[in-house]
Amino acid sequence: MWLPVPADLTLLPNDVHVWRIDLDVPEPQLQNLLETLSSDEITRANRFYFPEHRRRFIAGRGSLRSILGGYLGIEPQQVKFDYQPRGKPVLAPHLSNSGIAFNLSHSQGLALCAVNYQRPIGVDLECIHAMSDIETLAQRFFLPREYDVVRSLCGHQQQEIFFRYWTCKEAYLKATGEGLAQLEQIEVVLNITEPAKLQTVDDWSLFELTPTENYLAAIVVAGSDCSLQCWQYSAF
Numbered sequence: 435m436w437l438p439v440p441a442d443l444t445l446l447p448n449d450v451h452v453w454r455i456d457l458d459v460p461e462p463q464l465q466n467l468l469e470t471l472s473s474d475e476i477t478r479a480n481r482f483y484f485p486e487h488r489r490r491f492i493a494g495r496g497s498l499r500s501i502l503g504g505y506l507g508i509e510p511q512q513v514k515f516d517y518q519p520r521g522k523p524v525l526a527p528h529l530s531n532s533g534i535a536f537n538l539s540h541s542q543g544l545a546l547c548a549v550n551y552q553r554p555i556g557v558d559l560e561c562i563h564a565m566s567d568i569e570t571l572a573q574r575f576f577l578p579r580e581y582d583v584v585r586s587l588c589g590h591q592q593q594e595i596f597f598r599y600w601t602c603k604e605a606y607l608k609a610t611g612e613g614l615a616q617l618e619q620i621e622v623v624l625n626i627t628e629p630a631k632l633q634t635v636d637d638w639s640l641f642e643l644t645p646t647e648n649y650l651a652a653i654v655v656a657g658s659d660c661s662l663q664c665w666q667y668s669a670f
């Protein structure tokens with residue numbers, strides 16, 4: 435499913451490209467990626483307390499720059515970002531007429547970058563892990579119907595369903611740029627055997643992915659008739 439990138443990669447209007455990025459890259463590659471970052475990104479990287487978090491931030495931002503630079507036909511360091519009021523990065527005005535829309539999510543050593551043409555897009559990636567307070571979190575952040583589904587399950591099935599709800603909701607809120615504040619306002623309908631659907635909003639497409647073992651992801655993109663292609667990013 436995660437294909438090496440073809441030399442003649444093109445993004446058609448209905449395409450959604452999803453890039454899987456390994457964040458734990460060897461030191462020489464990390465240095466190359468670091469050199470492409472802007473001064474504010476380097477400042478942000480240096481604020482991380484744990485070196486592992488700093489390295490992963492650099493790998494994520496550097497890879498994002500490299501991927502976007504590929505679509506734009508410019509060098510990674512020439513990619514400029516603007517930020518929406520709640521922090522969603524978008525291309526700076528002089529690059530935004532390209533129509534390239536993107537979003538990034540990271541969890542532990544993995545990131546996903548979703549790219550498409552002109553449509554608002556959001557991605558969320560989570561590493562599935564045991565949590566003692568799953569039901570409390572579901573009660574607090576999910577709708578009553580969703581909470582009932584989580585409560586009806588146990589063990590690994592409960593974890594998986596919880597993270598499916600979470601990634602679908604967060605991917606939608608990241609597509610709109612609103613962030614986690616509105617988590618309970620978006621209804622997701624799913625069960626163990628069927629793919630998730632967004633219930634309360636019209637004209638958005640939702641895709642669920644399993645990027646690798648123990649990870650779950652969701653992509654939400656405005657409109658319908660999208661075709662998803664998944665690429666494995668390899669750092670230069």
Ligand SMILES: CC(C)(COP(=O)(O)OP(=O)(O)OC[C@H]1O[C@@H](n2cnc3c(N)ncnc32)[C@H](O)[C@@H]1OP(=O)(O)O)[C@@H](O)C(=O)NCCC(=O)NCCS
Binds near residue numbers: 612
């Ligand atoms: C954005 C948010 C959903 C990220 O959640 P998360 O699970 O911690 O992180 P993810 O890995 O999924 O996504 C992080 C990436 O999403 C992007 N991002 C940041 N803010 C975003 C937003 N509001 N919407 C969409 N994407 C956003 C960035 O690329 C970020 O990567 P970076 O940290 O390397 O810069 C969460 O931090 C949030 O709710 N932010 C809103 C904060 C807010 O409302 N602030 C008010 C300021 S006025």
